[in-house]
Amino acid sequence: MTSPAIHLPTNPLARFQEVFQAIRIDARWWSSFTCLRYAALSLTTMEGNPANLARQLWSTSEKLRRGGGWASPLQSSIRFLVAASLMRHSRSPDRFFNEVERVVAFFRESKLPRGRAHEMLATIVLQQQALAADYSQVRREQVRRLHGVFKQMKADHPWLTSPDDYLCAALLAGGKDSPKQISSRVEALYQGLRQYRFSKGNALQTVSHMLYLHPSPDHEVLRRFQNLYQAFKERKLWMCESDYDEIACLTYLSQNTPQIVETVLKHREKIKAMKPRIGANEHFSLACNTAFLELIGDASDVHWIVDLVGLIQAKSVLAAQQAAAVSAAT
Numbered sequence: 001m002t003s004p005a006i007h008l009p010t011n012p013l014a015r016f017q018e019v020f021q022a023i024r025i026d027a028r029w030w031s032s033f034t035c036l037r038y039a040a041l042s043l044t045t046m047e048g049n050p051a052n053l054a055r056q057l058w059s060t061s062e063k064l065r066r067g068g069g070w071a072s073p074l075q076s077s078i079r080f081l082v083a084a085s086l087m088r089h090s091r092s093p094d095r096f097f098n099e100v101e102r103v104v105a106f107f108r109e110s111k112l113p114r115g116r117a118h119e120m121l122a123t124i125v126l127q128q129q130a131l132a133a134d135y136s137q138v139r140r141e142q143v144r145r146l147h148g149v150f151k152q153m154k155a156d157h158p159w160l161t162s163p164d165d166y167l168c169a170a171l172l173a174g175g176k177d178s179p180k181q182i183s184s185r186v187e188a189l190y191q192g193l194r195q196y197r198f199s200k201g202n203a204l205q206t207v208s209h210m211l212y213l214h215p216s217p218d219h220e221v222l223r224r225f226q227n228l229y230q231a232f233k234e235r236k237l238w239m240c241e242s243d244y245d246e247i248a249c250l251t252y253l254s255q256n257t258p259q260i261v262e263t264v265l266k267h268r269e270k271i272k273a274m275k276p277r278i279g280a281n282e283h284f285s286l287a288c289n290t291a292f293l294e295l296i297g298d299a300s301d302v303h304w305i306v307d308l309v310g311l312i313q314a315k316s317v318l319a320a321q322q323a324a325a326v327s328a329a330t
Contacts, residue, residue, distance in 0.1 A: 006045035006306055012293035013267050015044050016286075017274065022050035026058055032077030033276055035317060041289055042084035042310040057083055063093040073117035076321060081314040085124055085307060089131075099123060099138060106143035112150065115163025117318050121311055122146065122166040128307070129174040145173040152183035153205075156190075160205050167315055168209035171308070175213075186212050192222040198229075202319075203241040206312070210248040224251045231261045242281050245312050246288035249305050253295050263291040 009015035020040035027036060043053045060083035068074035074082065086096055103123045104116070126138040126146070150169040154161040172182050190208040198204055207225075214221045228247050233239050250260055268287035271278060278286070289309055 007047045008045060008293060008296065012044055013270060013290040016041055016290050017270075018050045019043050019053055020274070022054035023057060025054065032080070032317075034282060035077040035080045035313075037278070037282070037286060038310055038313045039080040039084040041286065042081070042088060042306065044290075044293065045306055046088060053087075056087060060086060060093060064096075067093055067097050073120060073318070076317070078117070078314045078317050081310045081317070082120070082124070085310055088307065089128065091127070096123075099127060103138050103143060106138075106140050109140070110143055110147040112143075112147055112166075113163050115166060118163040118166040118315070121314055122170040124311060125167060125170040125174070129170075142170075142173065145179070146170050148179035149173045149182055152179045153186075156183055156187050157205060160202055164202070164315060164319060165205070165209075167311055168206060172209060172212060182212065185218070189218060189222065192218065193225065196222065196226045198244070199241055201241065203244045206315075207244045207248045210245060210308070210312075211251065214251060221251055224257075227257045228260065231257050232264075235261065235265060237284065238280070240281075242316075243284060246285050249292055249309065250288060252305060253292065254297075255295050260291065260295065263295060264288050267291045267294075 020037055023036050023040055024033075027033065039057055043057065046053060057080065061079045064074045064079040064083055064086075065072075068079075082096075083093075086093065100120055100123050103126060104119050107114075107119050123138065126142050129142065130136075130138045146166070146169045149172050150161070150165065153165055153169060172186070173179075175182070177185075186208045189211050190204060193204055193208065194200060198207075211218075211221050211225065216224070225247055228250050229239060229243075232243075232247075250264075253260055255263075264284075264287050267290045268283055271283045271286050271290070274283075292305070
């Protein structure tokens with residue numbers, strides 16, 4: 001996955017707070033402040049006046065809402081996360097909709113299970129990969145390769161793998177390894193994490209996908225993940241599955257575990273004071289990401305994580321919405 005050149009502010013946490021406060025001015029009581037905060041996080045690495053970025057976010061998200069139709073996933077709050085991604089890559093909503101229609105047709109040709117929202121998130125990744133390869137549009141071959149990766153995921157974890165894995169399948173399909181090679185290493189990472197007693201399930205599967213792209217040897221990556229997770233527990237934080245993806249991002253930093261943990265905790269205390277009130281899981285997540293931006297330095301090879309964070313959050317929001325819908329129906 002590629003990313004546009006990012007602008008690293010001197011103080012990422014302060015910049016994030018400024019951007020969010022600018023966005024918040026036009027929010028209503030029913031607005032999803034969680035999605036707005038993660039959209040602000042994505043925009044933290046964009047140059048420009050916070051007020052201008054906020055206006056563009058609201059404008060772009062409204063175009064997505066209107067252009068998607070009444071049954072579109074973009075009627076929900078994930079449109080703010082999609083809008084932030086489009087802004088970062090200088091893409092218009094119209095161009096995005098046109099590309100989604102093309103890519104969804106490729107999904108149907110490949111006889112992949114339907115999942116409109118997840119196909120949409122995968123399209124964002126496929127577009128970025130196409131751009132990196134100097135393609136003007138997503139190619140049919142990209143979706144066929146995604147299909148191959150998805151089939152291997154399904155073979156390893158038939159009950160866990162579903163359309164909500166299209167995002168990660170697209171991410172993994174962007175490399176040169178064969179689907180079988182990808183699956184073999186992903187499964188090794190998954191089982192390695194299980195040996196450290198991390199809970200099996202969708203969250204752990206997503207982490208194994210994120211760690212697949214790590215440049216370090218697998219045993220080092222697994223140990224680093226365990227060390228970071230355990231270090232937060234030792235500082236009396238209530239850690240759970242929802243924190244796995246944040247820890248996975250932190251493994252990409254070059255600093256030692258104590259420095260990373262101290263930076264995250266320092267950011268967490270400041271984020272806890274933000275208004276409106278932020279839940280415990282979310283302020284830890286946001287702190288991990290602003291700390292990541294503070295510590296990343298000039299390691300441009302991991303700037304793609306800035307984009308991935310917003311997409312993973314969109315995937316999480318979709319999962320929560322689907323769970324709520326099932327609960328309501330029951």
